[in-house]
Amino acid sequence: MFRDEIVLKIKAGDGGSGCISFLREAKMPKGGPDGGDGGKGGDVIFIADENYNTLYHLIHRPRYVAKSGERGWGKNCSGKGGHDLVVRVPVGTLLRDLDRNALLKDLARHDDRVVVCKGGKGGRGNQHFATSTEQVPRKAEPGRPGDERRVKLELRMIADVGLVGLPNAGKSTLLSRISAARPKIADYPFTTLVPSLGIVKISDWETFVVADLPGIIEGAHQGKGLGDKFLRHIERTRIILHLVDVSPEAMMPPLEAYRVIRKELESYSPVLAGKPEILLATKTDVTGARENAAALGKKLRKKPLQVSAATGDGIKPLVRELFGTLSRKDGMD
Template sequence: MFVDKATIYVRSGVGGAGCVSFRREKFVPRGGPDGGDGGKGGDVLMQANKELTSLYDLVSRTHFRAADGKRGQGQGRHGRSGADITIQVPLGTIVRDRRIGSVFKDFTRDGETVVIARGGKGGRGNTRFASSTHRAPTYAEEGQPGQERWLELELKMLADVGIIGLPNAGKSTLLSRITGARPKIAEYPFTTLEVGLGVAEGSEYSLILVADIPGLIEGAHLGRGLGYEFLRHIERALLLVHMVDMAPQGGVSPLEAYRTVRREMELYKPALLEKPEIVVCNKMDLEGSKENLAAFTEAVSSPSFPISALTGEGVNELMKEIVVRLEKVREPSPLY
């Protein structure tokens, strides 16, 4: 199940208390202090994992607490530090502190790890307080408290290619055709209720991560339909593949469909219109598609690729173009 938002509670471990103890040996009747320090509380860490594609695990488990440090002991023995706990998140996860609303961390590299709640220091044992004027201290420190916070996590997919378009444009069929993924496909709108992911083969054994962004509708930028929840996944795609149905069953023409999606992108975030885009004219195997294609290409300045995702017609040529375009845009660039 794809989940792109989660709220979790984290708490690091409390430091162990220092020990009050004195040497008690047979021939040392008045031995000095030998209380050890308490152990440090465990940290809560968060790590990006490229193998993960959803925040689902953080919905089923929302509370994370690291272990407390152990108390110090006599004979100068320090308490054991509390065990750390590491939370795995997908690449593209943005972490915000819910209390202040600021971005705590934006994970963009695999294996990237940060401490999100640091464990408390262990308290000092009475050995630490001995001096030339105070040889038998009878006190020690308590361990320091850990940190706790509520965190809001938001996932913005770091896909190479984002497939966009109105509902029923054939996005899921194309994803299945080029990656072997098996999303739910049917001849009615809103079959896809979550982002679909697949991996396609590029050139020279390179791999391309492809995301099927569920259908956008007019008013998506205001939250209508499924749009607002998924528009943000377009932000980090390197290349957009804009699917347009050339044989629509309703009253929306291919040109209107294309302009609707572009308009919603602009209203959500104008910078999205600057993203590289390949216009794909789908369902060329159906009656009336050729006439619609002629009218569409005359009105739209961008080059278009006529295909049938269902039969595979034109898909190989499209994949070659995707590989070429990705090679041009895979240079490091700002995420926003």
């Protein structure tokens, strides 16, 4: 199951209370105050972790509470601090304070972290309250309460390239060809229900990230099929790779398929509609597909790239083209 929005209640640990105690030793009947301080409460820390793709693992706990600090002890011993509570979230998670509707942090890169709730300070023990006039202080502080908040987590995937197209266009198959990702592939529509990412590696230092999205159908912006809410994930991508199945058994003739998707992108947002798009004709191993690709190119007056994920034909030039376009864009960004 995929979750891309979730509200969590979180609370940092309370500070432990300070201790009231007096030194008692055989030869010192009137020892001074020796009550230690309470420990600090644990913080709640959110960390972006590339091993997570969704927020689903977080929904089972209604509250995230860090440990409180322990109380102080005699002999000037401070209480133990409470452990921090670490919450791991996917890269691309936005954290908002729900009650103030303020952005707390955009966890955009692996290992980005933020303390969302600070643990309460421990109270001071009575050792701190002795004065020249008060030698027997019977006073210590309580610990401070830890911060408490309701936070809204919103996941936006961060990819360089977003794959869009009708169901069955071959998006997931392509991703499995160009990256180590293993999305589900099948010959029925809406196989992909949730977006997923793959990293395309040309060399150790030349990589880019591709997002595979669920198929889009006509009327997606009105909620048809899986709707268009997934499109928000490609608002942040730099290029759209638009896949059109040009095999004769495709769901729709290529030109119509192309126009349906363009219309949905345009209805979703001008940002998406204005993104650079690379046109990709898929399944060119099927008889008649190459002719259809050529005809599509003529009608649209742009030459589509062509691939067969089945045979591997055209995959390398496609990867080079994507990388080249991203690099040229880097120069302009």
